[in-house]
Amino acid sequence: MTFPFPGARAGRDATDDPDDAAGGDAYTLVGAPLDASTSFQPGARFGPDLVRRFAGAYDDYDRRTDSQFSAAGVRDAGDVRAWDAAADYLDHLTAELRAAVIDGTVPLVVGGEHTVSWAGVRATDPDVLVVVDAHLDLRDAYDGNPLSHACVTRRALDGLDDGDYPTVDDVVVVGARTGSRAEWERADRADVTVVPPEAAADWTAGFGDRDVYLSVDIDGVDPGFAPGTGTMEPFGLSPREARDVVRAVAPACVGFDAVEVNDRDDGQTAALAAKLLREFVRSHSAADAGAE
Known part of the structure; x- marks a missing residue:
C-alpha cells in the first residue's frame, strides 16, 4: 500500500505539536475500501491505495492559494479494513470518523463504494449534503x-x-x-435539488451558516475522463467543472469524501480523485485562514 497520502503525515493518533509543519492536525484522511454492494464493475476496494499512489506526482506548492499541501495539517490514519457485514462496518467506520471530529479535525474519506459516505454523514452530522454523482442514489x-x-x-x-x-x-x-422513476419522484420533493451536468457551470453554492458534507462520487465526471469506476454513465461533468464545485463548496464543509474509484483504467480516475481531494483541502484551508 502507498502510505501515507503524499504530503500527509502517517499516524493513527492526532497531534497538536506546534513543531509540526501545520502546528497540528487539521484533517484526518481515512481509507474505506468497502466493496460489498457494487452492482456492475467491482474493484472499489482498491480505491484508497490507488488515490494515494497517483497523488505522488503532484507538486506540493499551489500558486492559486500560495500554499504547501504538506503544511495543511493532513494526517493519514490509514485504512479501516472492510468486511462483508456492511451495517457493522459502517458503524465502526462512523466511530473512527467521529473520533477524528472529536479530535478537532475534518475527516477526509477515500472509498471504497459510495455507501461509506453515510458513515461520514453520521460522524459529522451536517445540515446539507452536496453530492457530485451521475446517479441520484435515492432508492x-x-x-x-x-x-x-x-x-x-x-x-x-x-x-x-x-x-x-x-x-x-x-x-x-x-x-x-x-x-429510477421512484428516485426522480423523491427528488421532486423540496429537500432535494438536482443540478444536471449542463447546469453545473452556472450553479451557485450558497449555504449561509449551515454545515455541509461534500461527497464526490467519481462517476459524476464523464467516463471519458474517469473510466475507472463501477457504474459509468456518459454525458457527465468535466474535471474542471467538478473541481469548481469542490472549490465552491469546500469553505462550508465539515467533511469530505471521494469514492467509487476502482482499478479498471491506467490511473487517470485515481489521479483525478486525488487532485480533487487536494483541491478540497487547499480551498477549505484558505477559507479558514481568511476567517481568522
Whole structure:
C-alpha cells in the first residue's frame, strides 16, 4: 500500500505539536475500501491505495492559494479494513470518523463504494449534503439491500427504521443524469435539488451558516475522463467543472469524501480523485485562514 497520502503525515493518533509543519492536525484522511454492494464493475476496494499512489506526482506548492499541501495539517490514519457485514462496518467506520471530529479535525474519506459516505454523514452530522454523482442514489433499497451504494443519498435524508441516525435537512446532487422513476419522484420533493451536468457551470453554492458534507462520487465526471469506476454513465461533468464545485463548496464543509474509484483504467480516475481531494483541502484551508 502507498502510505501515507503524499504530503500527509502517517499516524493513527492526532497531534497538536506546534513543531509540526501545520502546528497540528487539521484533517484526518481515512481509507474505506468497502466493496460489498457494487452492482456492475467491482474493484472499489482498491480505491484508497490507488488515490494515494497517483497523488505522488503532484507538486506540493499551489500558486492559486500560495500554499504547501504538506503544511495543511493532513494526517493519514490509514485504512479501516472492510468486511462483508456492511451495517457493522459502517458503524465502526462512523466511530473512527467521529473520533477524528472529536479530535478537532475534518475527516477526509477515500472509498471504497459510495455507501461509506453515510458513515461520514453520521460522524459529522451536517445540515446539507452536496453530492457530485451521475446517479441520484435515492432508492430506498436496491436488490432488497437498503445499504447498497445506490441508496446512500436516501439514507442520508431518511435514515433507516432500525436506528436513530443523524439525517440531513437538504441534499444537492450535482451532475445527476439517471435514476429510477421512484428516485426522480423523491427528488421532486423540496429537500432535494438536482443540478444536471449542463447546469453545473452556472450553479451557485450558497449555504449561509449551515454545515455541509461534500461527497464526490467519481462517476459524476464523464467516463471519458474517469473510466475507472463501477457504474459509468456518459454525458457527465468535466474535471474542471467538478473541481469548481469542490472549490465552491469546500469553505462550508465539515467533511469530505471521494469514492467509487476502482482499478479498471491506467490511473487517470485515481489521479483525478486525488487532485480533487487536494483541491478540497487547499480551498477549505484558505477559507479558514481568511476567517481568522
